[in-house]
Amino acid sequence: MIDFKNEIAKIIYSDELGLDIEEIKNMVEVPTDSSMGDYAFPCFRLAKVMRKAPPLIAKSIVLRISEDELFSEVKQVNAYVNMFVNKKVFVKDVIEEVIEDGKNFGKSNIGEGKSVIVEYSSPNIAKPFHIGHIRSTVIGNSLYKIYEAIGYNVIRINHLGDYGTQFGKMIVAYRHWGNEEDVKASPIQTLLEYYTKFHIEVESNPKLDDEARETFTKLENREEEELKLWKWFRDESLKEFYRVYKMLDIEFDSLDGESFYSDRMPRFLKELKDRGLMVDSQGAQIVDLEEYGMNPALITKSDGSTLYVTRDIAAAVYRKETYDFEKNIYVVASQQNLHFKQWMKVLELLGYDWVKDCVHVPFGLVSLEEGTMSTRHGRVVFLEDVLNRAIEKTKDVIKEKDTNADDIEETAKMVGIGAVIFQELSNGRIKDYVFSWDKVLNFDGETGPYVQYNHARAASLMRKAGEEVVNKAEGKEIEYDYLTSESAYNLAKEIYRLPEVVKEAAYKYEPSIVTRQIVNIAQAFNRFYRDEYILVDNEKEKIAKMALVIASKTALNNGLGLLGIKAPEKM
RNA sequence: GCACCUAUAGCUCAAUUGGAUAGAGUCGCGCACUACGAAUGCGAAGGUUUGGGGUUCGAGUCCCUAUAGGUGCACCA
Numbered sequence: 001m002i003d004f005k006n007e008i009a010k011i012i013y014s015d016e017l018g019l020d021i022e023e024i025k026n027m028v029e030v031p032t033d034s035s036m037g038d039y040a041f042p043c044f045r046l047a048k049v050m051r052k053a054p055p056l057i058a059k060s061i062v063l064r065i066s067e068d069e070l071f072s073e074v075k076q077v078n079a080y081v082n083m084f085v086n087k088k089v090f091v092k093d094v095i096e097e098v099i100e101d102g103k104n105f106g107k108s109n110i111g112e113g114k115s116v117i118v119e120y121s122s123p124n125i126a127k128p129f130h131i132g133h134i135r136s137t138v139i140g141n142s143l144y145k146i147y148e149a150i151g152y153n154v155i156r157i158n159h160l161g162d163y164g165t166q167f168g169k170m171i172v173a174y175r176h177w178g179n180e181e182d183v184k185a186s187p188i189q190t191l192l193e194y195y196t197k198f199h200i201e202v203e204s205n206p207k208l209d210d211e212a213r214e215t216f217t218k219l220e221n222r223e224e225e226e227l228k229l230w231k232w233f234r235d236e237s238l239k240e241f242y243r244v245y246k247m248l249d250i251e252f253d254s255l256d257g258e259s260f261y262s263d264r265m266p267r268f269l270k271e272l273k274d275r276g277l278m279v280d281s282q283g284a285q286i287v288d289l290e291e292y293g294m295n296p297a298l299i300t301k302s303d304g305s306t307l308y309v310t311r312d313i314a315a316a317v318y319r320k321e322t323y324d325f326e327k328n329i330y331v332v333a334s335q336q337n338l339h340f341k342q343w344m345k346v347l348e349l350l351g352y353d354w355v356k357d358c359v360h361v362p363f364g365l366v367s368l369e370e371g372t373m374s375t376r377h378g379r380v381v382f383l384e385d386v387l388n389r390a391i392e393k394t395k396d397v398i399k400e401k402d403t404n405a406d407d408i409e410e411t412a413k414m415v416g417i418g419a420v421i422f423q424e425l426s427n428g429r430i431k432d433y434v435f436s437w438d439k440v441l442n443f444d445g446e447t448g449p450y451v452q453y454n455h456a457r458a459a460s461l462m463r464k465a466g467e468e469v470v471n472k473a474e475g476k477e478i479e480y481d482y483l484t485s486e487s488a489y490n491l492a493k494e495i496y497r498l499p500e501v502v503k504e505a506a507y508k509y510e511p512s513i514v515t516r517q518i519v520n521i522a523q524a525f526n527r528f529y530r531d532e533y534i535l536v537d538n539e540k541e542k543i544a545k546m547a548l549v550i551a552s553k554t555a556l557n558n559g560l561g562l563l564g565i566k567a568p569e570k571m
Numbered sequence: 572g573c574a575c576c577u578a579u580a581g582c583u584c585a586a587u588u589g590g591a592u593a594g595a596g597u598c599g600c601g602c603a604c605u606a607c608g609a610a611u612g613c614g615a616a617g618g619u620u621u622g623g624g625g626u627u628c629g630a631g632u633c634c635c636u637a638u639a640g641g642u643g644c645a646c647c648a
Contacts, residue, residue, distance in 0.1 A: 163648090295643095432577075444597080456610095457608055500587095520595095571608095
């Protein structure tokens with residue numbers, strides 16, 4: 001597609017400005033009010049260099065941009081150069097590109113030949129998969145799709161919380177009060193009960209804590225009995241996690257969690273010592289970070305066992321050496337901001353300069369109306385329940401509306417689960433939010449079902465138009481004179497933006513930017529649908545309009561795909 | 572106490588990174604299903620961008636400060 005900002009920058013560019021084309025391109029903006037133009041160039045910043053009043057500069061620029069093929073009108077308004085693009089050229093350019101690219105529309109090859117790692121989901125073994133986990137899981141999955149779309153080879157890592165003192169406690173609890181059948185029947189629930197019981201019992205019997213630490217040390221030393229139990233707990237938990245991953249259609253390339261790095265740590269302990277970074281403090285080994293305004297990083301406990309700072313250091317180095325990433329992205333809650341700053345600083349002090357390519361992508365807290373989530377106090381909403389209820393709700397809606405959905409079961413899954421994912425990805429990640437059933441089960445307004453609905457409606461139009469018309473539209477036998485209306489043009493404009501929005505989302509690690517754009521496309525499609533009757537008798541007009549319908553459907557489908565949401569043909 | 576994050580319409584959120592008259596959805600109100608899907612559309616209403624200073628041609632956006640909420644701060648992850 002024509003890169004209008006770039007075209008404008010090329011025209012405006014001249015040596016005396018002291019700016020390169022890329023800088024000028026970044027100055028080109030889209031006016032908030034489209035009646036002022038499709039693109040605008042503010043001249044304030046040039047005033048200093050050129051020693052001329054901004055409006056005069058604007059005037060001189062206007063003279064250099066001819067009203068030719070690309071622009072139908074260029075005018076100066078105060079310090080701005082306002083440009084209106086040639087609608088016919090623009091609509092043609094967009095439609096032909098989308099039809100040609102099809103499923104690849106929105107993609108680019110910026111990342112070709114390069115790898116990024118996305119670490120996401122990372123639940124703790126033997127703990128329930130609850131609504132709090134949806135954020136990392138769904139944001140990470142979307143970032144994977146977004147980075148893949150801009151050409152990167154993406155490695156998806158589920159950094160399981162499968163190690164640490166907690167497993168010492170779990171094993172101790174199992175030995176005291178557990179039995180095999182209960183665990184097999186309902187692994188996570190049972191293991192959680194043991195874990196909770198441990199915390200109650202330890203109040204009156206502090207020796208249990210010592211026992212747990214010893215047990216964990218045995219696990220670290222890979223003693224057979226402990227290792228066997230640990231592996232069993234892990235496998236049973238994973239089975240339950242995968243039920244949810246399957247519903248969400250999410251996969252991973254690696255499940256190497258914390259345990260995987262357990263035997264890779266001595267190397268770093270040595271490096272830290274050799275560099276004189278390791279300090280003894282109250283029996284523990286620390287790296288002092290006071291001069292960087294941080295608390296010390298705890299490397300090993302007084303009993304010699306390691307902590308998660310150490311494991312994250314080992315993990316980062318392992319990943320660099322294994323995958324040679326350009327970027328190593330961690331989708332982890334903002335509560336861990338300090339932790340990430342700490343271990344990254346330690347790596348920097350060790351001289352690993354690539355640590356600058358490790359990015360923590362934080363997100364805000366999910367709480368319940370009753371307060372912050374707490375499995376031990378029963379304040380928890382399971383993700384699986386949320387998905388199931390969304391599916392049930394969708395079934396009710398389908399029955400009530402008596403729609404033309406073919407397979408109710410399948411459609412309800414697409415729409416219900418899509419609604420939950422969409423909701424999660426519609427706000428900026430850093431925002432905290434309070435989980436609400438009303439909100440997650442609301443399908444009106446700027447929601448997943450709304451976007452899917454418009455996609456289904458476009459599909460419906462294609463079915464009604466018939467194969468012949470669709471084929472001609474896809475064969476680009478299009479008379480663009482039929483697509484000159486304001487609503488057709490605005491729709492094309494929103495579709496046009498998708499590829500650049502994908503890049504922005506990648507660069508900012510922010511899927512919600514894509515979410516917002518597909519809402520814009522759906523809204524513009526709706527307006528086009530309202531303003532113009534599409535299945536007209538005039539064959540050529542019908543084909544032209546169908547081409548725009550197809551382009552809209554493609555854009556919606558691809559956009560939803562980047563969020564990890566399916567686009568039903570009927571619903 | 573210190574550090575980081577957040578604060579925009581009744582509610583949930585945007586605002587092209589410092590640009591023109593701050594936009595959507597939702598709630599409530601009033602409309603529209605006898606051409607293509609009402610999970611929809613249209614209209615009106617809704618604002619001292621938390622308060623106060625500052626920086627400059629220009630500030631919701633940057634700086635300072637106050638307030639409110641959240642998160643984190645040594646042997647859990």
